[in-house]
Every structure is written in structure tokens, then in C-alpha cells.
Amino acid sequence: MTLRWLAKPFAFPLPPGRLETVLPPRPWAWRRLLVANRGIYGLLMATGLGGCPSKSEQVRPVVSAISECVYAAGTIKSAQQYQAFASVSGVIRDIYVREGDSVNVGTPLLAVASDVSRLQEENAALSARFADVAANQDQLREARELVAQQRRTMQNDQLQLQRQRRLWAQSIGTKLALEQRELAYSASRTAYDAAVARWRTLERQLSFGAAQARNNLRIAQQQARDFVLRSRVRGVVYKLYPKQGEAISPQTPLAVLGEGRHFVLEMQVDEADIVHIRPGQQVLVTMDSYRGQVFPARVTAVVPLMNANSKTFVVEARFVRQPPVLFPFLSFEASIVLRTKSKALLIPRRLLLNDSTVLNSQGQPVRVKTGLSDYQMVEIRAGLSPADVLTAPES
CATH class of the missing domain: 2.40.50.100 (RNA polymerase II/Efflux pump adaptor protein, barrel-sandwich hybrid domain)
Known part of the structure; x- marks a missing residue:
């Protein structure tokens, strides 16, 4: 069947045998639709209710399948576009x-x-090679040798001091000789500690310089990659x-x-209808590129931020059965199926008075309880049966 949005046709994708419905003139808003079986349309035409109603026009309610949908339009995007x-x-x-x-x-x-970024990268590579620890082993070896030499000197002075103390304990030697040995050992101990400190400082400096040069090289390489x-x-x-x-x-x-294989349906839904949309709902899609064909899809996401200018929300869906060839920014129209009833009692909406009353065959008012409705049709949930005969009110 075909739903029409003003002058632009919209192929509403439902099974064969559906009633043609004309939407109200609101081109700036997405409207909810209710689609009924074509049998109602035939009955209305048989009783004359398809045109302007008259005093003698009567019709019976009809049990038929209906679907409540939200109309939406949008564009196709490639996944990860x-x-x-x-x-x-x-x-x-x-x-x-x-x-x-x-x-x-x-x-x-x-x-x-x-050219500047290339030269910066080359300069950083040179600095990294110069600062590498492996390229500075001579300095480390020299520092370690100095530490070893100072250790031997300290150990020798320590032995001399111990010997002088034993002699002094036996009243051999002078006090001055003992003090000189103590001073020599103290000086060599200080020199040894200083050599160790210089060696460790050199190691830290070389490690820091090498790491810093490597980081500078990575920065230069990243800048070149940019x-x-x-x-x-x-x-x-x-x-x-x-x-x-x-x-x-x-x-x-x-x-x-x-992506070249997977695509996303991105559509705009009016703020009045967005509260009814949730992931997992069925979407029936038509495209000008595939006229006469309907492609099923499912809602995958509702972007929770309204466009303040258009008063719409972005809803995303994925194809269940995808067309063989698609391109980004192809336009489409869709019906997001909210609810479907296989059996519902339906009458033309114009038979309603004050949205809660109809006229029976004698023209007497009857209170009814309504359900789903659109611009033309309404579901009667209580107050009527399929055997009742209704009279169309005067215009």
C-alpha cells in the first residue's frame, strides 16, 4: 500500500491488502500512522462513506489487523563513517x-x-644515537675503574692503620705516625665514596639522557606522521x-x-514521538533507489539529545535484510512499528463525536472507548460490536 506525505509518495511497507491513508498537512513533523485492512475501505465505498457523508449513510465496524507506526526519514551512512x-x-x-x-x-x-618536520626527525635520531647508553660505555668504564682504584687505596690505608695501631698497643712507634695513618685512611675512604657517587651519577645522567633522546625522537616521528x-x-x-x-x-x-559492507540507517524522529521509540523495534524501509521494495531493519540506538532547531532526535537502525548495493547519503523513508494488532474493531474517525461518541442506526448517541487512531481510522475498544450499524453525522 502507499501512504502519502502531502505531494510526496511514501511506500508504506506492510503486507498486501492495506488501506491507503492520507496524512494530515504537517510537513515539518513526523506523524504516527495507523494502517488498517483494505476491506474497510471497500465497505466505506459501498456505503457511500468514502466521499462526503449524508444523512442516510451507514456503516458497520470491521474487524481487521492494524499497525501503529512512526513515520521517519533520513539518510544511510556507512558503518564507522x-x-x-x-x-x-x-x-x-x-x-x-x-x-x-x-x-x-x-x-x-x-x-x-x-621539510622542517623531516629535518627535525633526523636531528632527533642523531641525538638519540649520541645519547644512547651503549655509545657511552667508555665513560662508565672509566668511572668504574676509578672506583676500583679508590677501593684498593682505601683497603691499603686501612691495613696500614691497623698495623700502626697494633704497634702503638705494644708501645712501638709514635703518636704522630698513628695519626698520619688515620688521616690517610680517612682521606682514601672519602675519595672512594666520592668515586662511587660520581659513577652512580654518571649512570643516571646517561640513562636519563638516552631516555629523553628516545622520547624526543618519538615526538619528532609522531610530528612527521601527522x-x-x-x-x-x-x-x-x-x-x-x-x-x-x-x-x-x-x-x-x-x-x-x-566500511564497505555494513551500513547504518540514520533517521530523524519528532520529539512528540520519541518517547515511543526504543532499540529492537522493527523498521520497514523504502528507498527511491529500490522502488517497490521493502527492507526490514531494527532500531539499534536512540541518540538522547534533541536538535533544538528541528525539534527532532536521531534514531539509528541496522538492516535485517540489506540491499545488495548501497552508498552513503542515500535517502530513505521508514515506518517504525510501535504496535501491531491482528484483530481490532475499526471505524472511520469521522464517525466520532467529541472523540467518545458515535450515532447508532437510529441516530442515537452511543458512548465508546477508543484505542489506536490516526487521521482517518480509529480503534473501538468498548461500546460497539461488529454487528452494530452506525450513522454518519451530518457535516
């Missing part, structure tokens, strides 16, 4: 891919010219904006990339 930007300014030096090419994560897309734009996804290059030799800045869009 994104717009690529460079983090630096410059001139496009090389372009490595073409539109439609398949890429992997890390595939180079284009390069921005920068001049080469690479793919973040495994997929397809859908669009390349710049030409070789063009000047760009970090605000210049350079490419559009995304």
Missing part, C-alpha cells in the same frame, strides 16, 4: 589513493609537504576533497571513509 582531517597545515604533496579504493587501518591516504593522513578504518574511500598542490589547514575536510 567519518570525515578525515589533517592535524597540520601545509600543501598536499602526494595523494596515494583514489575514490572507491579499499583501504585498511593505517593505509596512507595523502601526504602534506614538510603530515601523512592515514585511514582509521578498514573500508572504502568514498570521497577525496583536495587536489595535489592545494593548501590545507586542520579545519579542511580531506576525505570521507567508512
Whole structure:
């Protein structure tokens, strides 16, 4: 069946045998729809209720299947689709891919010219090699040898001091000789401690310098990589904006990339209907690219932030049965199925008075309880039976 949104046709994707419904004239809002069986339409036409009602027009309620839906429209996007930007300014030096090419994560897309970054990287590499600990082993070996020499001197002075003390205990030698041995040992001990401290300080300095040089090299390499734009996804290059030799800045869009097999339906839903939308609901999709075909999908996400300008929310869905060929930004129209009833008692909405009363065959008012409804049809939940005959009120 076909639902019409003003002058634009919308192929509402329901099983065959559905009633054509015309939506109210609100082109700026997404409306909820209720679709009933075509048998009602035939009955209305048979009784004359398909046109302007008259005093003699009568109709019986009909039991039929109905579905309450939210109309939505939007565009298709590739999964993980994104717009690529460079983090630096410059001139496009090389372009490595073409539109439609398949890429992997890390595939180079284009390069921005920068001799300065190349020289900085080379300079950082030189500094890293110069500061490497392995390249400074001579300094460490010299410091270790000095420590060993000072240790031997200290040990010798310690032995001399111990010998002089034994002699002094036997009243041999002078007090001056003992004091000289003590001073010599103290000096050699201090020299040894200083040599050890210098050796350890040199080790720390060399380790720090090597680590700092390596970090500077990584920074320079990262800065150089910033001049080469690479793919973040495994997929397809859908669009390349710049030409070789063009000047760009970090605000210049350079490419559009995304997956090549999986796509996302991104649609706008009015704020009046968003409270009824939740993940998992069925979505029936039609596209101008596949006229006459209906593709099932499921709601996967509701973005919880309203667009203040359009008063709409973004709802995302994924195809259950995806069309064979898709491209980003294809437009589509969809019906998000809220509820479906296989059997419901339906009457034309124009038979209602004050949304709660109908006229029986004698023209007497009868109170009813309504359920689902749209611009033309309404469900009667209580107050009528299929055998009742209703009279259309005068216009």
C-alpha cells in the first residue's frame, strides 16, 4: 500500500491488502500512522462513506489487523563513517589513493609537504644515537675503574692503620705516625665514596639522557606522521576533497571513509514521538533507489539529545535484510512499528463525536472507548460490536 506525505509518495511497507491513508498537512513533523485492512475501505465505498457523508449513510465496524507506526526519514551512512582531517597545515604533496579504493587501518591516504618536520626527525635520531647508553660505555668504564682504584687505596690505608695501631698497643712507634695513618685512611675512604657517587651519577645522567633522546625522537616521528593522513578504518574511500598542490589547514575536510559492507540507517524522529521509540523495534524501509521494495531493519540506538532547531532526535537502525548495493547519503523513508494488532474493531474517525461518541442506526448517541487512531481510522475498544450499524453525522 502507499501512504502519502502531502505531494510526496511514501511506500508504506506492510503486507498486501492495506488501506491507503492520507496524512494530515504537517510537513515539518513526523506523524504516527495507523494502517488498517483494505476491506474497510471497500465497505466505506459501498456505503457511500468514502466521499462526503449524508444523512442516510451507514456503516458497520470491521474487524481487521492494524499497525501503529512512526513515520521517519533520513539518510544511510556507512558503518564507522567519518570525515578525515589533517592535524597540520601545509600543501598536499602526494595523494596515494583514489575514490572507491579499499583501504585498511593505517593505509596512507595523502601526504602534506614538510621539510622542517623531516629535518627535525633526523636531528632527533642523531641525538638519540649520541645519547644512547651503549655509545657511552667508555665513560662508565672509566668511572668504574676509578672506583676500583679508590677501593684498593682505601683497603691499603686501612691495613696500614691497623698495623700502626697494633704497634702503638705494644708501645712501638709514635703518636704522630698513628695519626698520619688515620688521616690517610680517612682521606682514601672519602675519595672512594666520592668515586662511587660520581659513577652512580654518571649512570643516571646517561640513562636519563638516552631516555629523553628516545622520547624526543618519538615526538619528532609522531610530528612527521601527522603530515601523512592515514585511514582509521578498514573500508572504502568514498570521497577525496583536495587536489595535489592545494593548501590545507586542520579545519579542511580531506576525505570521507567508512566500511564497505555494513551500513547504518540514520533517521530523524519528532520529539512528540520519541518517547515511543526504543532499540529492537522493527523498521520497514523504502528507498527511491529500490522502488517497490521493502527492507526490514531494527532500531539499534536512540541518540538522547534533541536538535533544538528541528525539534527532532536521531534514531539509528541496522538492516535485517540489506540491499545488495548501497552508498552513503542515500535517502530513505521508514515506518517504525510501535504496535501491531491482528484483530481490532475499526471505524472511520469521522464517525466520532467529541472523540467518545458515535450515532447508532437510529441516530442515537452511543458512548465508546477508543484505542489506536490516526487521521482517518480509529480503534473501538468498548461500546460497539461488529454487528452494530452506525450513522454518519451530518457535516
